[in-house]
Amino acid sequence: MIDNNIEKRIQALHERLIYLKDIFAGKHEDSASLLEERLESFQQRMNAAFVFDPYTDMAALEDLFSYVERRLDNTITPMDRVRIVRHPQRICLRDILENVYDNYTEVGGQDEYSLDPSMLIARAVITRHRGKKTYQQSVMVIGQEKGHGAEYRNGGSVKPWGNAKAMHYMLVAETEGIPIHTYVFTPGSYPIEDYPGAAQQIARNLYGMAGLRVPVIAVFSEGGSGGAEAISLADRRLMLSHGYYSVISPEGAAAIEGHIRPGQRATTKLIEHCASNLHITAQDNLEFGYIDRVIQEPPLGARPWHFEFFRLLRQEVIRATDEVIISTRSLPLLRGLALKRHGSPKADLENLYIRWALSGHSKKRLVDLRQKKFLGLSTSAISDNRPWHTKMWAACVDYVTQPWNSFKYDFYRKHQRKIKVIMEEVDNEWESLKNKLWAPLGKVLQKFEVKKPENYGEQLTTLSTWNHDTRIKRWKYxxxxxxxxxxxxxxxxxxxxxxxxxxxxxxxxxxxxxxxxxxxxxxEPEWVVQNVFDDGSVREFNAEIEARNPLNFPNFSERIAKAQEKNGTRSGCKTFEARIDDIRLVVAMLMGTFRGGSVGAAEGYKFMEAANFALKKRFPFLAYVHGTAGMRIQEGTHALIQMPRCTVAVRRYIEAGGLYVVLYDTNSFAGPVASFLGCSPYQFAVRSSNIGFAGPGVIKETTGIDIPPKYHRSTQALSRGHIQGIWDRRQIRTNLKQALRTIGGRNLYYR
Amino acid sequence: MLNITALLESIRESPYRDNVVVAPHTGRLTFASDISLGQSVTGPTGLWKEKAGTLLAILERERNPKPITALEKGEICALHSELEGQFVQAGTAIATIRHMLTREEVEHIILQQTLHLFAAPERAKYYFIPEVDKKMHASDEPSVKVHPGMELFIMSRMKREVHLNYTGPAGIIYAVYFKHNENIDAGAPLVGICTSEQLPEIQEVIARIKTEWK
Amino acid sequence: MDKKAQLKAEVDRLLSLPLTEHVVLVANRGEIAMRIMRACHALGIGFAAIYTASDEHSGHVRLARELGGDNCLYCVSSYHDANELMSVADNFHCTAVHPGYGFFAEDFRFARRVTKRDRPMIFIGPSWKIIRELGDKINTKRLARSLGVPTVPGSDRPIYEEVEAERIAKSLFEFQVEQGVTHPLVLVKASAGGGGMGIEEVYDPDQFRQVFRRVSNYALRQFKDEGVLIEQRVKDFNHLEVQIVSDRSGKHPVHFGTRNCSIQSSGRQKRIEVAPGFVPDTLEYNFDAAKLLTNIVDYSLAMATKVGYDNVGTWEWIVTRTGEPFLMEVNTRIQVENGVSGCIARLPDHKQVNLISEQIRLGLGEPLGYTQAEIATEGVGLEYRIIAEDPQNNFTPWVGRIDQFTWEPAPWLTLLTHVPQKESYEIPTEFDPNLALAIIWGKDLEEAKQRGLRFLDSLKLQGENAQGQELKANIGFLRDNTTNLLRF
Known part of the structure; x- marks a missing residue:
């Protein structure tokens, strides 16, 4: 009879072995078979009661396992990480709630009885001490739950309403003034269009998070694309050392790179190739600056029995939350000292208490810091070819015009209105007084008034003057x-x-x-540029900003060069100032002809700059999406980070009073729609457009659902409430003018 | 009363339908390279019939090549390969596809010939009057009885609704040929009525088709 | 040479070819196709013809075989599909396309395609730019006004502003009162519209604003342009037209007199046409009819000269009871009723004129070859349109089979029909049920009328439809209306 304890430990080793085999998918077979052999023989000996000192032998065997795991940990490839985070033995959010927090209550549903079981929401408590005093600190915990492979959790692939639920509780946390801890355990969002829509809801989440007035800490385990972004626009972004954070799943990238048709599969080699070239590891992302800190996991990744790891994780999320709180303090000296103390790995955070509530001023500072953090990312991934004097000149002009514009719009306009209101009232009074005085005299005068005969015939039968003959439409382009x-x-x-x-x-x-x-x-994109805006009013800026190949993705530099040559532009985003009947506006155009209109660091930067420019100038801002296929996968997270980054830029513009209008023309999909485009309150579509999160092929691939033809047509998007209207191409100019005139206005938006 | 057995026999003698594929317009014809006499072809497939059937030929007119695809499953039983590369007139026969009738199609043919059909008097949308509609939904078996002069349909056209009375022999509604919210052409059948003496016979025939037709 | 210059050179080459080297695609059906084929045949020009499956038994198919042999004919999917016409034309190596009337006759895009495609052809009709210019009602009205040609009182550009619209409407009402109109009416119509859509009458000035908004909204929805035209609704008028003919130089257009087309169906479709437009020598008018005819001819010629009109065309006029003419529109094509003008026109060789031959000859680049002074007229011509319809019942078309269709031939009668006389004929349902045109000549109005009645009496037209009901035709209507021809 085997000791119960030993039996359990044997079982645990079995699981470790299975895990090891799974994550290496056939690699390191010798190590695996060694462990297997030893385990087998130990078990046989145990069964035969040949073991003299089972506890010592057991410990030796466990040490061997640990040794092999440590050794293999150094060989882990990016694709192995993908298998690690998706393994059923990988820690889940529920494990974290159990082990990192002191107590919790689930509020987003229970098990399969939930609006979306793959999105878990809980109110959790962390207990801290200062001297003898005990403090309970509340947090809102939000994250995807994989449930160790439970089917109903859908692998952490969240449906649109799951993301909406997350956003709802983020706003609850904001109301309650408690920090938010989000845990990213998702391969990507579930790409269906049913209301509120995969893309459009992620966009709403990003827009919402860009302005949340409570600290937000995000912890990444599996950071798959848009699904990850939906809950990770945070003040601090931590990442588990064995996780990945990527613009697309390696399988998805391989399907695109290998031009795989629906139903076929990319080769394992191509998938591995993509995984390593996408630079998806924690270390990569730390170097890029998209992750603030890496939390070291045990060899081969954390599993539920790694209790030491949970203690570390607890330390790190507390530290991150404290740091965010401290960084909003207004006294720089105290702030610096406190941050230094906290940053030390030896700091005993359990016995330190920092209030997690913020004053009004600090909240403002918090949001501003978060926004600036994202705006400042990914600058190294582009090449700014503007000559130095252009940059200097731009800076000088800003220096001069900014105060003037803020005087003109923020002060003068506001007061001008008040003055006008007063003047109008005075005028009204005077008119009525005047009428009273003149009334008797007027009656007398009327009698003497002689009606002048009009020559109707001439007016009605001879040629009239007509200056604006706009009937015969001759397109310029x-x-x-x-x-x-x-x-x-x-x-x-x-x-x-x-x-x-x-x-x-x-x-x-x-x-x-x-x-x-x-x-x-x-x-073509040029069609709108030349036929919608006033003749000769288009003035491009930042044309020199160039799309590059920041990850040195194989063969990609040539492809970018080809797209540049074909389109005659340096990137897939063209930004310009233009006029429509003397209404001036700033336009950022995503060109479907430049690598499918994919958005990389250069395009994101130009978009952001266009929003900034519109803000400075107080012009309406139009995002004209000729077409976009999503974030540019070959740029990896450099592209992905443009989702939160540009959304922040757009939010700053809108909050400053700007009118942001989006117009989709051809195929508009994925990342951009799920962020800086989808967050606009005014999205219109030309009849030719298809709008959505993922194309039919990807939906079939990821969900197994057959998608009816025309699933993404603009009419469907309108019926689902994703967009506000559909325009005829020949009417873009008229409709745009009308939209600017009716939605924009002197008091609400810039005109 | 039609002789249903004879009808079934006659269908059994030639259990197929020959569909002649014609050129929809003028143009230069090129047959698909893998098309030959006796070959089997498929019609549109997919959940929404969104995938086109087998490519038969390309008809090019004004530098616009247009695929001509099979519209039904079947076998090519005639192929006018002498037209290869020719400029053909509109309506020229290109190929003939022999389509073997399915059980549902046979049922449909026999019922159409056996039942009394009540035809749409005008192109319009048709609905059952609410009482009849309720009865239709209540039972899976044909059970709704009609008699001449009975108010049966609501005919909706040009935003006006008119009640329509049934004319023809008394019986029960055996088949419904219209769908909700769909325009029906004048003369197209709306319902098939089976008289009470016919009923056992028709049910027997349907049962026989179900078991015998492969 | 760039593509544009190449195209132009090719068209110029086509225009300088001798007539006998041309092959004309007859892009039409029925009676007009037959007249075009006969004219081509007489001029020694080759032709290619088309038909649709439902027209298999039409006379034009038979005539094509008779005049051009079996290899001049092609079955197409539709007369409305320009691609079919172009591909058949290429197959027959046609050098020109004759659109007839209807279908593509006034479609400037079709004309443009014919002349601008990689293998260009001649479009027998005015150049596409002229078709576009005169096909636009506002443009035509403004052109007319710029030359002092009278047009219907009202606006000559689209009106968008309600205030301006009301001002125009108000002055139109007052203007009509001044003119002695007892029940003034104002028309509000979508300026981008056509075919009678988006037109409303206003009889009460207070109603105007409501109607204006309604039409304006309708126009915006339907035509994507909310502009409206506001015009006087002229009632009680005669419908006259002037036949213009010009060669490709466009420099010296001539006219072939006037026609009166006032006898129409309730749907404003012509039923009897008479040339000349009025007979001041025979009948009394309340106004100087001779002067009026001269005026409208001169106005029409002035406009034709101005635009460089380069083929046949018709200027349509309405003439009020007081003898005031207003230009309605210009038809940039051959008219159905060209035969009545042709039968009274005389050229120096004293023969009747075939305007369709003239159109083809001039269209293919031949010079006119005569002057206005050499064109004379003789007698009165009238044309009956024999149609299977029920004049008593709102001119509803009749559909069915024609079993007998005979008449007594006479030297003064030309009968044009695509209905076969030897066998019975099913009227195709997708086209107008036009059966025949009868053109009758007389030395004066009285003789023409008498001959007309004689013809109608001799006509035997019988048939029945699927329900076994007897054929309905407009013979009675034509007879009744013959009596008062050309009287106002």
């Missing part, structure tokens, strides 16, 4: 396809019986719109 003598079939012809269109008519005069059913063929 015609698609180059208009030169090709060729018939074109409308994709709706089976449904609506459209006859073939003549290419030169379709791509010239018809502006790419089927004259039978109104189907919109995609057009």
């Amino acid at each position: 015609l698609s180059p396809r208009y030169k090709i003598d060729q018939a074109v079939t409308c994709p709706n012809s089976a449904e609506y019986g459209c006859m073939d269109l003549w290419g030169p008519d379709l791509f010239g005069e018809f502006a790419g719109v089927c004259s039978y059913c109104g189907y919109h063929f995609p057009m």
Whole structure:
């Protein structure tokens, strides 16, 4: 009969062995078989009662396991990390709640009875001491729950309403004034469009978090793309040493890189290749600056029995929360001292008490610090080719114009209105007084008034003057396809019986719109630039900012160079100032023709700068999305970080009173829609657009659901409440003008 | 009363339908390289029939090549390969696809010929009057009885609704040929009525088709 | 040479070809297709014809085979599909396209495609730019006004502002009162509209604002432009037209007199046309009718000269009871009723004129070859449109089979029809049920009317529809209306 304790420990070793085999997926077979052999023989000996001192032998065996694990820990590849974080034995949020916090209550549902079991929300308590006194500190814990592989947890892939639930409780925490700890355990969001929509809800979360007035600490284990961003726009971002944080799953990247068709699978080699080239490890992201601190895990990654690790994690989240609180203090000297004390690894945080509530002023500072933190990221991933004098000049102009603009708009306009109101009232009074005085005299005068005969005939039958003959629409820009003598079939012809269109008519005069059913063929980005804005009013800026290959992704520099040559631009985002009937505005255009309109560090930077420029100038800001395929995966987290970063820029612009309008034209998907585009309160779409989080192929791949045709059409997006309206391409100018005039206004927004 | 057995026999003799694929318009014809006589083809597939059927040929007109695909599952039983590379007129026969009838299609054909069909008088949308609609939903088996002059439908067109009375022999509603919110052309059948003496026979035939038709 | 210059050179080459080297695609059906084929045949020009499956038994198919042989004919999916016409034209190596009337006759985009494609052809009709310019009602009205040509009183540009619209409407009402109109009416119509959509009448000035807003909103929804035109609604008028003919130089257009097309169906479709427009020598008018005819001819010529009009075309006029003319629109095509003008026109060789031959000849680049002074007229021509319809019942088209269709031939009668006389004929449902045109000549109005009645009496037209009901035609309507022709 084997001792119960020994049996348990054997069982534990079995599990460690399975885990080791799983995460290495066939690699290091010799080590695995060695351990297996030893374990087997130990067990056999135990069964046969051959063991003299089971406890010593057991300990020796465990040491061997630990030794092998330590040794193999040095060989871990990025893809191994992916397998680690997805392994059912990996620690889960529930383990963290049990072991890191002193007590907790789940508030976001229980087990499978939840709006979305993959999003877990709990109010938790941390107890700290100062002298004899005990303090209870509350936090809102939010994160994805993988539930050790429980099916209903959906692997931590959160549905749109799960993210909405998270946002809701973040706002609750804000009301209660307690810090938020988020734990990122997600391979990515569940890509369905049902309300509130995968992309649009993540965008709302990012926008919301950009302004949360309580400290937010995020801890990354599996940081998969947009799903991770949905809860991680935080003041401090910690990362578990064996986790990954990536713009896309390595499998997804491999499918794109290998041009894999739906139903096929990328080779393991290609997936490994992508995993290592995407630079997804904690160390990589720490170096890039997207992670503030790495929390060291035990060899081969933390599992629920690593109690020492939970103590470390507890220390680190407390430290991070304290640091955020301290950094909002207004006295710089005290702040510096406190931070230094806290930063020391020896600091006994359990016996130190820092109040986690903030004063009004500190809250403002907190938000400002968080926003600036994100705005300052990823600057090294682009190349700024502006000559030094241009940069200097821009800085000088800012220096001069900023005070003037803030005087003009913030002070003068405000008071001007008050003055005007007073003047109008005075005027009204005077008018009514005047009428009273003149009334008797007026009646007399009326009698003498002689009606002048009008020559109606002449007015009604001769040529009138007409200065603005705008009827015959002649587009300034015609698609180059208009030169090709060729018939074109409308994709709706089976449904609506459209006859073939003549290419030169379709791509010239018809502006790419089927004259039978109104189907919109995609057009070039230049079409809108030249046909929507006033003639000669477009002035580009920051054209020199160049998209690069910051991760040295294999063969990617050439592809970027090719896109640059094809489009005649340095990046996929063109930013310019323009006018529509003398309404001035700033436009950031994402070009679907530049690597699918993917957004990398350069595009993100230009977008952010455009928002800043619009803010400084007090102009409306239009994001014209000719097309975007998502964040540029070959730039890894350099691209992904643009999601929170640009959302912060947009939020700062909107909060300063700006009018931010988004217009989608062709295919607009993934990251950008799930962040700085989807957060706009005014999103419109040209009829040609498809809007969503992931394309049909990806949805099928990740969820197994067949997606009906036209699932992402603008009409569907409108029905789901993701966008505010659909425009005909030929009416963009009129509609945009109308939107600026009606939504924007002197008092609410800049005009 | 039709002789259902004979009808079934006649279908059994040629249990297929020949669909002639014609050129939808003029143009130069190129057959798909892997198309040959006797080959089996598929119609549109996918949950929403979103994937086109087997490519038969390409018809190019004004530099616009247009695929001609099979619309039904079947076997190519005639192929006008002499037209390869020719400029053809609209309506020219390209190939014939022999489609083997499925059990549902056979049922449909027999019922259409056996039942008394009540046709739509005008192109409009049709609904059962609420009482009938309730009864239709209440039972899976055909059970709703109709008699001449009975108020049966609401005909909705140009935003006006008109009640429509049934004409024809008394019986029960055996088949419904219209869908909710769908326009029905004038002359298209709305319902198939089975008289009470016909009923056992029809049920037997349906049962027989179910067991015998493969 | 760039593509544009190449295209132009190719079109110039086509225009200088001798007639016999041309092949014309007859891009139409029925009666007009037959007239075009006959004209081509007479001029020694080759042609290619098209038909749709439902027109298989139409006379134009038979005539094409008769005149051009089996290899000049092609079955297409639709007369409305320009791609079909172009691909058939390429297949037959056509050098020109004749659109007839209807279908693509006034479609400037079609004309543009014909002349601008990689293998260009001649579009037999005015140049596409002229079709576009005169096809736009506002443009035509403004062109007319700029030349002092009278147009319907009202606005000549789209009105967007309510205040301005009300001012115009008010003055239109007062203007009509001044003119002695007892029940003034104002029309509000979508400026971007057409085909009778988005038009409303206002009889009460107080109602105007409401109507204006309604039409304006409708226009915005339907045509994406909320501009409206505000015009006087002229009632009680005669419908006259002036036939203009010009060669490709566009420099010296001539006219072939006037026509009166006032006998119309309730849907404003012409039923009887008479040339000339009025007969001041025979009948008494309340106004100087001879002067009026001269005026509208001169106005039309002035506009044609101004735009460089380069083929046949018709200027449509309305003439009020007081003899005031207003330009309505310009039809940049051959009209159905061109035959009545042709039958009374005389050129130096004393023959009747075939305007369709003239159109083809001039369209293909031949010079006019005569002056206005050499064109004379003789007698009165009238044209009946024989249609299967029920004039008693709002001119509802009748559909069915024609079993018998005969008439007594006469030297003064030209009968144009695509309905076969030897066998019975199913009227295709997708086109107008036009059966035949009968053109009758007389030395004066009286003789023309008498001959017309004689023809109608001799006409035998029988058939029945699927329900076994007898054919309905407008013979009675034509007879009734013959009596008062050309009287105001």
